[in-house]
Amino acid sequence: MNWRAGVLVILTLALAGCGGSRPRPSHGGKAVGPHAEGGQGGVRDDISRPQSSRYRDSSDSVPPPIDVSTIPEPVPKVEPRSLYGNKSPYTVLGKTYRVLPSARGYDERGIASFYGAKFHGYKTSSLENYDMYAFSAAHKTLPLPSYARVTNLQNGKSVIVRINDRGPFHENRLIDLSYAAAVKIGVWPKGTGLVEVRAIDPAHPDDDAAPVELTSQPAVPPGSAHAAIWLQVGAFADLANADRVATRLRSARLAPVQVTDVEVDGRDIRRVRVGPLDDVDQADRVTDQIERLGLPRPRVAVD
Numbered sequence: 001m002n003w004r005a006g007v008l009v010i011l012t013l014a015l016a017g018c019g020g021s022r023p024r025p026s027h028g029g030k031a032v033g034p035h036a037e038g039g040q041g042g043v044r045d046d047i048s049r050p051q052s053s054r055y056r057d058s059s060d061s062v063p064p065p066i067d068v069s070t071i072p073e074p075v076p077k078v079e080p081r082s083l084y085g086n087k088s089p090y091t092v093l094g095k096t097y098r099v100l101p102s103a104r105g106y107d108e109r110g111i112a113s114f115y116g117a118k119f120h121g122y123k124t125s126s127l128e129n130y131d132m133y134a135f136s137a138a139h140k141t142l143p144l145p146s147y148a149r150v151t152n153l154q155n156g157k158s159v160i161v162r163i164n165d166r167g168p169f170h171e172n173r174l175i176d177l178s179y180a181a182a183v184k185i186g187v188w189p190k191g192t193g194l195v196e197v198r199a200i201d202p203a204h205p206d207d208d209a210a211p212v213e214l215t216s217q218p219a220v221p222p223g224s225a226h227a228a229i230w231l232q233v234g235a236f237a238d239l240a241n242a243d244r245v246a247t248r249l250r251s252a253r254l255a256p257v258q259v260t261d262v263e264v265d266g267r268d269i270r271r272v273r274v275g276p277l278d279d280v281d282q283a284d285r286v287t288d289q290i291e292r293l294g295l296p297r298p299r300v301a302v303d
Contacts, residue, residue, distance in 0.1 A: 062116035062117055062132075062179050062188065062189075063116075063117060063179075065183060065188075065189075066133065066179075066180065066183060068180050068183050068184045071133065071134070071135065071180055071184075073135055073159060073160040074134075074135055074136075074147065074160055074161070074162040076147040076160065076200045076202040077202050078202045078203050079145050081143055081144065082126035082127070082144040082145060082164070083127075084125065084126050084127045084144075085124070085125030085126040085127070085144040085164075085165070085166055086099050086143060086144055087099070090166075092169050093169055095169075097140050097141055098141065099141055099142075099143060100141050100142055100143060101143075102143065102201065103142050103143055103146040103147070103148070103199035103200070103201050104199065104201040104203075104204055105199070105201075106142060106148070106197070106198070106199035107196070107197070107198045107199070108174060108196070108197055109153065109174075109194070109195065109196045109197075109301075109302035109303075110172075110173070110174030110175070110194075110195065110197070110300050110301075110302055111172055111173050111174055111192055111193070111194060111195070111229075111280055111283070111300055111302070112150065112152075112173070112174060112175045112176070112177055112182075112187050112192065112193050112194075112195040112197075113168055113170065113173050113175075113176050113177070113187075113191065113192050114176060114177040114178065114179060114181070114182035114187055114188060114191070115130075115132075115138075115168075115176055115177075115178070115179070116132050116179045117132060117179075119132070120132045124136075124138070124164045124165035124166075125138070125144060125164070125165045125166040125167075126144040126145060126164045126165065128164050130165065130178070131178070132178050132179035132180060133178075133179070133180050134162075134178060134180060135159055135160065135161045135162065135178060135180055135181045135184065136161055136162050136163070136164055136165070136177075136178045136181065137150065137161040137162070137163050137164075137165070137175050137176060137177050137178060137181060138163065138164075138165035138166055138167035138168060138175065138176040139163045139165075139166070139167075139174075139175050139176075139197070140166060140167065140168075140169070142163050142199060144163060144164055144165070144166075145162055145163060145164045146162075146163045146199060146200075147160060147161070147162055147163065147199070147200040147202065148160070148161055148163060148175075148197050148198060148199045148200060149161075149197075149198050149200060150175065150177065150181065150185060150195050150196070150197050150198075151185070151195060151196045151198070152185040152186050152187065152193050152194070152195055153193075153194045153195060153196060153226055153227040153302065154186070154193060154194055154227050155185070155186050157184065157185040157186050158185060159181050159184040159185050160200065161177065161178070161181050171287065171297060172280070172283060172284055172287055172300050173192075174195065174197060174300070175195065175197050192280040194227045194229065194280075194302050195302075196302075226303070227302060227303075228275065228276040228277075228302070228303050229275055229276060229277045229279070229280070229282075229283050229300065229301075229302055230258070230273045230274065230275035230276060230277070230300075230301040230302070230303060231273060231274040231275055231277070231283060231286060231287060231290065231298035231299070231300060231301070232271065232272070232273050232298055232299045232300075232301045233245055233249065233272045233273065233274060233290060233295055233296065233298045234271075234272050234295075234296060234298075235262075235264075235269050235270070235271045235272075236269065236270050236271075236272070237267060237268070237269060239261075239268070239270045242259060242270035242271075242272050243259070243270070245272050245295065246259045246272050248293065248295070249272070249274060249290070249293075249295075252289070252293055254274060254286050254289050254290065255274045255275060255277060255282075255286055256274070256275065256276075257272065257273070257274055258272075258273045258274070258275065259271070259272055259273075260273070273301065274286060274290070274298065283300060287300075
């Protein structure tokens, strides 16, 4: 399980343009991540306190396995945008994100993580209580709230989640699932999983396709037809630049390097990827090694 970084949203957004160390609400775009006054179960989330002392527990944890078959999935419905958590653009850990104008058409594959008991009852970025026993999730750019079907590409299990939080801000993660959602699709107890996130737009239900159909297997071998992890270091219009980057990566002997030519909008592009990689841990490790070479931080791609 990853350190939950969603709280950094309020610290960053609320302090934008000022130099203090304590958060203040930002006009029309306050974001906390899990997590302001009055949670559930007696939780009091004092956002004036430093991040290090804000939570009741010092580290995240999860209870024993739960029976998720009795938990209803959220039913997508048209909702107004939250007054909080939708500020755009916003910056966390030096990186700027822009909230999408709509969830319509969003479909991406990547790595999912989850968050648990430490944040239970604290406020999400939309100022709703985080409930680890509900099917919800955090996403960096989808509007709050919105809905998505998350499918585990390694076993075919899926769940509909309501996105009401910002994060995860670990560079290689696409979505942070609630504990219940992670159990539902088998991301728990491993901590991470390869997923497809396909947004559901209740205003245009005819646009929503069925979830991906996969053969149910406990694991997918690296390099197989689906659920292989790659790190895309770049896509270059200058083919010579692509070859120089590929040569440098091969010299470092981090992992296999793949160079492919694709056509995008009528232009020839040379794509440089590293992989396939064995698992998420290797992807994180190789990502750091590529950065230490002075190359751009790669983007995770799941095929």
